Ligand code: SF4
């Protein structure tokens with residue numbers, strides 16, 4: 422289950438953000454709810470089927486420019502893998 | 518009670534006790550509520566608003582069969598308008614393709630289709646209805662919609678050996694989750710328990726099989742498994758702890774801390790017709806009685822695990838030990854555990870005897886059904902060859 426940096430993650434069917442705008446926001450999914458704030462929210466907000474995994478990483482590396490870029494990348498991939506295991510994400514294949 | 522009171526996260530809405538099926542393990546109470554006592558669309562809508570205000574995130578529409586409510590679409594819209602996530606737990610029976618489309622349009626988030634097995638004959642025996650073929654049709658329709666799908670297989674001694682077939686069914690569907698939930702022994706399942714409890718051997722095989730399935734399907738299908746707690750060393754944290762996370766509303770509006778709470782004598786229940794949900798959550802006798810730890814006896818009272826499992830299930834304590842404040846008798850530390858061991862011993866030896874005598878008839882040659890052998894995961898479990906039990910079927914309320 423390694424994540425393709427060129428794929429575009431989006432929320433799987435039945436997974437959606439709770440309809441309110443103040444933090445912590447909640448990702449609702451079958452039989453579960455995840456509270457999101459800070460970086461976890463910034464990752465999930467970009468899982469829109471438009472951003473590639475690489476783009477998410479680059480954007481957040483810029484946003485967290487004080488942090489070690491390799492560490493930011495590692496955290497993002499770890500979080501995406503967790504969401505994938507929860508079946509909260511579908512990955513649109515890279516454009517060929 | 519030293520911890521601050523939490524708010525409920527899920528509302529289990531038993532919309533009706535009516536159901537076209539008659540499952541021998543139905544979790545509904547033996548006393549079913551009549552149609553005439555059911556809450557109206559408006560009353561449910563108010564309950565959803567109150568629940569959301571109390572912090573509830575999800576509504577589980579269940580029953581009975583929730584699709585027997587003619588106002589099901591309005592109820593889904595009302596729950597969505599209250600900003601709840603809507604799960605539907607259904608047999609798939611009163612459904613055709615256009616009604617499914619309408620459910621999705623109304624905002625249903627998650628469709629849970631319950632199965633009585635993977636083989637038509639046993640599945641229909643268990644539900645007392647010819648329901649299986651319709652479920653397979655529903656699975657096909659679901660493929661055309663963007664909606665979360667879970668298949669719920671209810672497991673017991675008569676179908677546990679069909680596990681590989683059940684898993685294949687899930688893999689060929691659009692489900693992102695599959696739940697293999699062993700029957701829990703309350704309600705009708707308690708009445709039929711001795712014919713439903715799997716053997717220890719069946720259980721061990723099934724756990725091995727499912728562990729492998731979980732690994733293989735990671736990222737594709739989330740495989741969940743619930744073992745029968747009679748075989749466990751420690752009880753489950755039933756409902757996430759009494760009155761900590763969940764609230765159940767019966768068809769007539771009674772607020773319960775769990776499905777089976779009404780078996781416990783002397784608990785007073787409040788009705789949503791008379792009181793605001795938040796008040797019920799906070800002060801209702803039924804919710805307060807076993808909240809926190811002050812009601813506990815030894816060994817729970819001083820046990821390290823009490824914050825993990827909350828002493829197990831109160832209803833099971835009552836059903837098996839005749840004392841709702843006792844340690845759940847399935848716990849290996851419980852003074853009443855020998856009762857559970859005795860039940861398991863009886864069943865395991867009875868099934869062993871039945872298979873031994875069945876072997877002699879098979880040799881004499883009247884095996885009509887080809888015996889399935891599974892080469893893949895070593896998970897094939899010889900079905901204990903018993904004759905059809907004298908089931909107590911769940912009837913329909915008036
Ligand atoms: S009879 Fe079966 S389908 Fe109907 S509510 Fe009970 S368990 Fe569910």
Ligand code: SF4
Pocket residue numbers: 751752816817818820821822823824826827828829844845848849850851
């Ligand atoms: S003694 Fe009570 S608290 Fe301890 S494990 Fe058993 S049920 Fe849980």
